Amino acid sequence: MAANLPELRIVPLPDLPEVRPGHDLAALLMEAAGRAVGGGLADGDILVVTHKVVAKAEGCVVDLRTVQPSPFARVYAERWGKDARQVEVVLRESARIVRMDRGVMICETRHGFVCANAGVDRSNAGAEETVVTLPPDPDASARRLREALIGGSGRRLAVVISDTFGRPWREGLTNVAIGCSGLRPLRDERGQVDAQGYRLEVSVLAVADELASAAELAMGKLGGVPAALIRGYEYEDGEGSARELVRAPEKDIFR
Amino acid sequence: MAANLPELRIVPLPDLPEVRPGHDLAALLMEAAGRAVGGGLADGDILVVTHKVVAKAEGCVVDLRTVQPSPFARVYAERWGKDARQVEVVLRESARIVRMDRGVMICETRHGFVCANAGVDRSNAGAEETVVTLPPDPDASARRLREALIGGSGRRLAVVISDTFGRPWREGLTNVAIGCSGLRPLRDERGQVDAQGYRLEVSVLAVADELASAAELAMGKLGGVPAALIRGYEYEDGEGSARELVRAPEKDIFR
Numbered sequence: 001m002a003a004n005l006p007e008l009r010i011v012p013l014p015d016l017p018e019v020r021p022g023h024d025l026a027a028l029l030m031e032a033a034g035r036a037v038g039g040g041l042a043d044g045d046i047l048v049v050t051h052k053v054v055a056k057a058e059g060c061v062v063d064l065r066t067v068q069p070s071p072f073a074r075v076y077a078e079r080w081g082k083d084a085r086q087v088e089v090v091l092r093e094s095a096r097i098v099r100m101d102r103g104v105m106i107c108e109t110r111h112g113f114v115c116a117n118a119g120v121d122r123s124n125a126g127a128e129e130t131v132v133t134l135p136p137d138p139d140a141s142a143r144r145l146r147e148a149l150i151g152g153s154g155r156r157l158a159v160v161i162s163d164t165f166g167r168p169w170r171e172g173l174t175n176v177a178i179g180c181s182g183l184r185p186l187r188d189e190r191g192q193v194d195a196q197g198y199r200l201e202v203s204v205l206a207v208a209d210e211l212a213s214a215a216e217l218a219m220g221k222l223g224g225v226p227a228a229l230i231r232g233y234e235y236e237d238g239e240g241s242a243r244e245l246v247r248a249p250e251k252d253i254f255r
Numbered sequence: 256m257a258a259n260l261p262e263l264r265i266v267p268l269p270d271l272p273e274v275r276p277g278h279d280l281a282a283l284l285m286e287a288a289g290r291a292v293g294g295g296l297a298d299g300d301i302l303v304v305t306h307k308v309v310a311k312a313e314g315c316v317v318d319l320r321t322v323q324p325s326p327f328a329r330v331y332a333e334r335w336g337k338d339a340r341q342v343e344v345v346l347r348e349s350a351r352i353v354r355m356d357r358g359v360m361i362c363e364t365r366h367g368f369v370c371a372n373a374g375v376d377r378s379n380a381g382a383e384e385t386v387v388t389l390p391p392d393p394d395a396s397a398r399r400l401r402e403a404l405i406g407g408s409g410r411r412l413a414v415v416i417s418d419t420f421g422r423p424w425r426e427g428l429t430n431v432a433i434g435c436s437g438l439r440p441l442r443d444e445r446g447q448v449d450a451q452g453y454r455l456e457v458s459v460l461a462v463a464d465e466l467a468s469a470a471e472l473a474m475g476k477l478g479g480v481p482a483a484l485i486r487g488y489e490y491e492d493g494e495g496s497a498r499e500l501v502r503a504p505e506k507d508i509f510r
Contacts, residue, residue: 005480007291008265008473036262101508114424123458164460168423168509169369171502172441172461174468176425186427203378205419206427207472213429214469217462217488218263225260233472247426253356254423254509 006232010218011036013047013227018126021059025049026148033229041153046230047145048215051163051178052124052132053226054141060133061125062089076100086122086131093118093133098255109134112246113178114255115165124224134163138179139241146181158182158235161242162212168254175216177208180242183235185209206245207235261487265473266291268302268482273381276314280304281403288484296408301485302400303470306418306433307379307387308481309396315388316380317344331355341377341386348373348388353510364389367501368433369510370420389418393434394496401436413437413490416497417467423509430471432463435497438490440464461500462490 013032019025029047034040055061069077069084073091077084080103087105094107098114107118111134119134135141138161146159161179177185185208192203215228249255268287274280284302289295310316324332324339328346332339335358342360349362353369362373366389374389390396393416401414416434432440440463447458470483504510
């Protein structure tokens with residue numbers, strides 16, 4: 001079983017221009033891949049792209065100077081030293097607040113993701129007084145990007161769109177998948193048998209999240225590199241959805 | 256900033272023998288690295304090793320036939336169709352139960368890790384009727400392993416010991432770091448400034464967890480490959496502890 005396992009390569013794709021609405025992100029990524037690896041994209045490659053560059057290409061940016069905060073946003077912002085306009089955008093992006101404590105807003109987004117500030121982020125937003133929101137349908141964004149990449153390269157590819165989330169109980173953020181196309185985000189090993197004949201019970205691995213985390217390591221600091229190429233990971237083909245990574249509320253003992 | 260970023264290689268280290276108490280794990284890993292990469296270990300390499308192989312080398316295995324379950328373990332096991340002896344081991348490994356619901360035990364271990372079943376695992380335990388427990392001090396395990404690897408290879412190395420944890424809100428497991436030596440597990444970007452001059456607020460990345468997740472992708476299915484070598488990641492040197500990845504209970508709004 002263990003013989004001839006391939007090694008993985010994780011190649012950063014730096015030097016993309018500042019992405020603006022309407023930019024052809026697929027073309028920019030193909031050019032970057034051509035610079036980064038000899039021969040450019042190859043069959044089986046996975047492109048991991050931070051949501052921020054996707055969101056900016058799709059125009060998911062809000063100029064805070066246009067935002068009128070609600071009274072609730074004002075009170076909360078004042079209490080915790082936040083920008084009331086940014087709090088207002090967070091509330092608009094939220095379907096539900098999971099926790100609102102000690103100046104931290106853990107929100108459930110319209111997609112079902114549970115994360116700080118509903119994914120609204122001010123860093124690397126591309127302009128001052130501006131925040132970036134999550135794309136409305138990150139799976140659809142991944143699908144469109146994948147189709148454009150396949151159309152341009154003729155290769156069999158998968159796309160993962162990543163964001164940086166915190167988690168309970170553990171310090172530090174990790175990158176996770178919020179959209180994917182062309183691969184199954186979960187690798188299900190249940191029912192398989194280990195070397196001692198013990199049937200594995202709960203082994204469903206969130207490989208799309210692990211791919212997002214692996215890519216983060218290659219992207220380096222400060223969000224300056226918005227994409228990485230992963231080569232050598234033998235993923236399960238399929239039109240998976242990153243929504244599969246969201247635990248259904250009725251199954252979630254921590255919601 | 257983005258220029259000349261190195262690419263990462265993640266190389267599986269297969270074909271280790273079944274590890275038993277007293278086995279020289281460092282020697283086995285060096286041999287495996289010698290087979291997997293030309294020239295063997297190099298300066299800057301990170302060895303990610305699953306806790307299970309470390310635990311087995313340290314004798315952290317329990318023969319369930321020697322375990323007398325408590326009445327509490329019996330009642331719980333009967334209700335949820337579990338092995339009462341295994342439930343008993345989980346309770347002995349726990350400092351506290353965080354949630355006990357729907358047949359799932361989310362435990363706080365003596366180390367402070369919050370995970371299912373206090374890290375007690377029956378799969379790939381090396382023998383029937385046997386479970387593997389977490390090493391008593393995974394940082395110390397990592398330190399000893401790193402010292403032996405440096406002694407044997409003369410290279411500057413880091414070691415991460417990984418386990419497979421679930422998480423609230425998201426489906427699927429990912430590998431995280433439960434022990435480390437030779438690198439800082441958190442990469443702190445706070446106070447740095449992005450391309451628009453915006454000061455990053457909460458960017459502390461849990462790179463040791465991301466390294467563990469990246470390694471899992473190369474280890475493949477069913478736990479047959481217990482280690483991987485990561486080359487090209489420019490980590491911050493330091494005698495970090497994986498306990499830094501544990502959020503202090505007083506800071507944790509989900510504890």
